[in-house]
Amino acid sequence: MKPLQDKTALVTGATQGIGRAIVLTLAEAGATVWINHLNQPEAAAALVAQIRADGGQAHAVQADVAVPEQVADMFGWVLAEGDLDILVNNAGIILEQPFLDTSEEDWARVLGVDLHAVYRCCRHALAHMQARGDGCIVNIASELGQIGRERYAAYCTAKAGVIGLTKALAREFAPAIRINAVAPGPVDTPMVSVEHMSAEMVAREVAIPAARLGRPEEIAAAVRFLVSAEASFFHGQTLGANGGAWMGS
Helix, strand or coil: CCCCCCCEEEECCCCCHHHHHHHHHHHHCCCEEEEEECCCHHHHHHHHHHHHHCCCEEEEEECCCCCHHHHHHHHHHHHHCCCCCEEEECCCCCCCCCHHHCCHHHHHHHHHHHHHHHHHHHHHHHHHHHHHCCEEEEEECCCHHHHCCCCCHHHHHHHHHHHHHHHHHHHHHCCCEEEEEECCCCECCCCCCCCCCCHHHHHHHCCCCCCCCECHHHHHHHHHHHHCHHHCCCCCCEECCCCCCCCCC
């Protein structure tokens, strides 16, 4: 029997990069996966088809996690089909910009996706999980929420908030519900590119002890561990899958 057999998982921002790797890893472990996406129906459908072709169970659900009404609708669709055992809050955006050039709109946009959406999804999931008496949540943070970085104030603030929220909720909902985080370092995804970051910052991403970018599958492995029975003693922890970028306690 696969370790996540008979479990249902919802992964936000799940059609590419880390989210896609998480979906594939959880499906391989036996979970039925809900693939949240925003305006990427073809990519979501292809991922669903791939999982089903491999003998797994998957569904796609579109929702902008920055919009409260759409989050509520998403959870309504998922829970109409049955229980929710696992939530992975992965959706995120990044913004490199000098702090004094960061407008109210820029600040709100980054925190809306990277922090407020995590709060909303946790609220919906925890209401269900508390009523049924168990469940597991993993929030995707970042090592930049631990070390900070110039020109990334909004992103660093949001990810630090995710870590704080994880700890607070872990204490409040333990022991029945386990809530942890993974704080990736630089990972080879579309986000780490000159489209989203300056060439200087892209070059700095590999200036870490591992001397390379991480692979999405390496982050997914950490998530799979945290949602498994093997991590039953993990509450409120932040796993640093970061190649040595942050070595704090």
